[in-house]
Amino acid sequence: MRARLLHWALILLLPAIHAADVSAEYGLNMPRGVTDVSHSVYDLHMTIFWICVAIGVVVFGVMFYSIFKHRKSKGAVAAQFHESTTVEVLWTIVPVIILVAMAWPATKTLIEMYDTADSEVDIKVTGYQWKWRYEYLGTGVDFFSNLSTPKDEIYNAKEKNENYLLEVDNELVVPINKKIRFLITANDVIHSWWVPDFAVKKDAIPGFINESWTRINEPGIYRGQCTELCGKDHGFMPIVVRAVEEDEYQSWIIAKQEEAKAEAALAKLTFTLEEQMVRGEEVYNTNCAACHQANGAGIPPAFPALKASAIALGPVDKHIEVVVNGVAGSAMQAYGGQLSDVDMAAVITYERNAWGNDTGDNVSAKDIVEFKKK
Amino acid sequence: MSATAETAIENTHSDEHHGPAKGIARWLFTTNHKDIGSMYLWFSFIMFLLGGCMALTIRAELFQPGLQLIEPEFFNQMTTLHGLIMVFGAVMPAFVGLANWMIPLMVGAPDMALPRMNNWSFWILPFAFSLLVSTLFMEGGAPNFGWTFYAPLSTTYAPDTVTYFIFGVHMMGISSIMGAINVIATILNMRAPGMTLMKMPLFVWTWLITAFLLIAVMPVLAGVVTMMLMDVHFGTSFFNAAGGGDPVLFQHIFWFFGHPEVYIMILPAFGVVSQIIPTFSRKPLFGYHSMVYAVGSIAILSFIVWAHHMFTVGMPLFGELFFMYATMLIAVPTGVKVFNWIATMFRGSLTFETPMLFSIAFVVLFTIGGFSGLMLAIAPSDFQYHDTYFVVAHFHYVLVPGAIFGIFAAVYYWLPKWCGRMYSEALGKWHFWLSFVGMNLAFFPMHFLGLAGMPRRIPDYALQFADFNQISTVGAFMFGSTQLLFLYLVIKAIRSGEPATDQVWESAEGLEWTIPSPAPYHTFSTPPEVK
Structure with a gap:
């Protein structure tokens, strides 16, 4: 009997195990990201998630217990109690304590995210209908970044490539291990600049300059999208960031400057x-x-x-x-x-x-x- | 003098046997709260189907990556109209309909306090929505800037039809304000002798508080759309940075309306569930007083949390912290309500008729929506959730199994009183289970999509989002088509259901169960005595 129970338990659990296995592919959860701040944000997210799960188990547990045990068809006779000051005070105070415990780390992380001082690289990001402009302050490097997915893929005439809708003609190239400050604004309507792996999302608002910052720990290509409805092609203005070693970054800047000179000569x-x-x-x-x-x-x-x-x-x-x-x-x-x-x-x-x-x-x-x- | 005499004679002749007028005139000129309540409910159901068709258009396009059925411009018109129609056309009028039917019956009043204004409140709505929906057939297309209509996308960059949208919203606002005034006047002035405030049924309490919220915030909405109108047509620059205006000002004003609006859509559902759970648990509501105070606190707090919709606009740190703490605080009274419902069920004698099924699903699924709301309140995490499908999942969990399941529960609960006939319990259960499964299939995967990085309001998406979108679309079509079953079973009940008793439900309590089923055209012409 016990063996059979175990057997059934395993069969029921299999999809769950399978799901955990492929979660990376499907993306079930928030990415942990590649910056210290994104790690803190991820930890906050998981903490509040597990708190919710715990509360859910208790609350729904009591509820389903009543649903199964206290049903009329099983001959349950209704009790007539309808208040208890002790219990009511208790379930007002306990949630307050949980919330205060949660607010503390959230406040700490938020203060850190707002500290844009002492940046080493400053990049002005401007949202346009429907592209991003990146200006590297103090270097003269200034370019637009457009979606590079061909129309044929969007209209299903060609097979879609693996970075479908998340690819651009000119990537934002940044150095790792440097504090990068983004100055974010817009030219026309409101856009929002989001790279999940950095936990940076800031609205780009015409007439305002918003600040945000990141310090990337690992080289790699990180993709994001505009997250504020900005008109027709809101879904077609991705963000692609290539984070590289410091020396590679420097030579890329020089190459970009040369390119601009050649263009001017034309x-x-x-x-x-x-x-x-x-x-x-x-x-x-x-x-x-x-x-x-x-x-x-x-x-x-x-x-x-x-x-x-x-x-x-x-x-x-x-x-x-x-x-x-x-x-x-x-x-x-x-x-x-x-x-x-x-x-x-x-x-x-x-x-x-x-x-x-x-x-x-x-x-x-x-x-x-x-x-x-x- | 003679006029007074005539009135006196008329008064002696008119009594409850005076029936409704015949034909279309009955509906056009009616001042009867029951007729107006029915019209509100049918209107909201039509809007629910229309908004639902738009949702299904959106889901059909999102079934696969790539653009298959509609172009991005039209997609944006669909998301905008879907949101506006569901909020202002389906959910709000449905609750006003329930209020019209039930508040006089629950407080022992003969009608609403201001019956002619009541007629006007309703008849504005068909015109308002015709104005809004007609834009679909105009050059340049319908409004395409989202139901939150952020400036300057909705002003400088809007299609010309934005003007129709603005006038439509004005009319809806006038209708809502008049409806709210009527509810307040009825509840405060027309309760039966002996019914003190703290003896009122919770549905009446939640509506009283909702009505105050409506009066407070609908003028703010009217103000913001008027400012848009000025920007679009009269050269002002309230929201235009180039003219010295401030696009963020729009969001502050909009959400000062918008957040209380969210509670306007859920508080009456709290009231409905607080009526139904005690009935089918055969046990009095646990903590009546704390339920009333909780609704009051939620309403007050709703005025100081609006900027949690705007964590990413670049507010100062202090602003972020204030709105984060205030938002987290709302979890406390909301938690109290959930705990009270469960304590009511605990050690009851439960049966599971359709209204109870919808109410239990309401408690479970609304709580899940509350959990994701709590997660969204944490500002640093909100940077990752903001404007993704996680938010879409969140607000559909509080609105579909929240507000809409609350409305379904109310209709099943009171339908026998309205039409004197029972609905088919078997069909009701089918409707419940298909809605329950369909709704969860449609909206649960959206949590994963949002966390994995899919922004909202996009007509096409990267390949890694394909599977969950597919599941979601299947669920949406299942949920949507199930509502036709609801239509069928309601019509079947009205035409040929089993006759209902006056009491209808074994242990239902309240004045509405003391009158015959179906409720006569005029009730409580002599006020009942409440002990």
Whole structure:
């Protein structure tokens, strides 16, 4: 008899054991993370979880005991007691004590999370509809980070890769074992910058600069997402952080600075229409296609079409103005501070010549520079 | 003089045999609390099905990774309307309907204190929701900024239909405020002789407190949407940083309304369960006084915890600590309520008719929602939970098996009194068990999704979230389709159920069980005596 009980117990437990086994794959619990703060947060989470489980076992235990023992069909006769000051005072005071015990470590962790002093690396993070901008203060490194998952994967035309929706064109690269301070803000609506492995989540709010910090213990790639509804592509603006050793970080910074110089040098060259179209299409698909669509048809009325539009077929200056300064009170951002002059010239050229907009105009980086001078 | 005489003559002639008007006029012009209560309940059920269809659209899209059925723009419209319709169209009107039906019967009053205003409160609602839902068919689509409509997404960046949304919310607010005034006036002025405040049934108590919450916060909601209206159309910059405004101000005002609103949706359910558990335990409610004080404390505390919805906006440390401690404190009176319900069941003589099943499920599952609420109160951990599916799991656990199971329990409990016929106990049990399993399948996996890192309000997700989303969608469809069974069994009960006795339930207590079943069109024209 006992052997059979044990047998059944094992069979019932099997799914549980199995579940524990694959939990890493499915993700049942909060990640423990890779910073001291994220470890503290994880410990708090587990402590309060087990407190809840313990209370649940007691409370539901009494309840199910009554459900099984005190049912009328078993001949239970109802007692008529309906108050007991002792018991009521007791179950008011005991929870208060538990809560105070819980509040203490939570307060300690929170104070630590709020201590942004003495940072060694400062990065300004700006949320845009629907991408992140990272500026490494004091180094001149400044770039955008866009989702790099192809549309074909999103629309099920191609098989999805393992980092589906959690991959970007330019990762945020940071050194390990350094105190990194994030200055978080937004350009348009409210976004929220979250990397679970650092236990950092802070809203990016236009007009505000929020602070947060982390010190990463292990090199690796850590992925997160925007966590504040920010419009249409809220689900498509991931965060990817690559944490590397200090020297690798330094050489990456230098490489980025060189890249920027090379980009600036391009502004002096002239390109043929064909070259412009190739570069322009790439810039367009990264920056413009989310709203105006890859085929230029837009999603009217919020996002107007560019194909056969008055702006794309009209005077070049007006077209440049819209792209550089944006349209106030609409979702059209000011790209003057986002794109290099070369990219700006290419994308405007592309918009004026793609999808049957055959104006033949070839806008050069010089035109952009001149426009900005005006 | 002659007018007074006429009134006097009319008064001698009108008595409880005076029946309802015929045809559509009965419903349009009625001032009868029972008719208005029924209309509220049917309206809320229609809204429940509509909001449910939107939820199923969301779940269908989330069945697999990738975009299959709808585009992100439409997905955002669905999440927004689902939330607004369920909160303002399904849960709140259902409780107002229950209040209309039951409060006069429970306090021994002939009707609500302000019957014509009562008619107006109801008839505003169909117009408000037509205005809101009609935006789906307009250029630019329905509101797409979430039911919390954070600025500036809902102002500078909103579709043009935001104006319809604002007027819709204004109308719902007017309806709620009038309903609340009516409830307070009825309870404070029209109780039967001998019914002191501390003799009132708990459902009446919870509604009295809820009504005060409504009067306090609905004007705040009206204020915030008016500020939005000014920002959108009249060039102000309340929430526009570029004009010197403050987007976080929006959240403070919204949640000053929003947190008490959460209790508006749950306190009447506390009242319902506090009526039902004693009846089917055949034992008086344990700790009546502490139950009343607990509801009062929850209501007061609800005004000083709003910013726990905003732990990540970058408040100063002191603010975070204050709102964390205040929020944790709410666990104490809530715990007292749960302990009292269980102490009521303890050493009772329990039977498990459908209202009791829903009430027991309410206690268990609402407590689980309370546990995740306690976890969310811990600010440092909340940074990990905030705006993920963990939060979605949390508030669906307090709203579905909380508010909605509370409403189901109330309908099963009082339906025989309303229509004089019993529902089919077998079908009721099917409805309960299918809802129970479906609801848990739909919402329990969301805890795991959130902890593993899935943000809320996204139309597509990374591959590691696929399995739990699939389970959740299956559960949601199971829960949703089960509600058609509920519709069927209610109609069946009304048309052909077994006749109910006046007492209906063996050991139910209260004035509502002293009148015949079905309750006559006019009741308590002569006030009963309460000893």
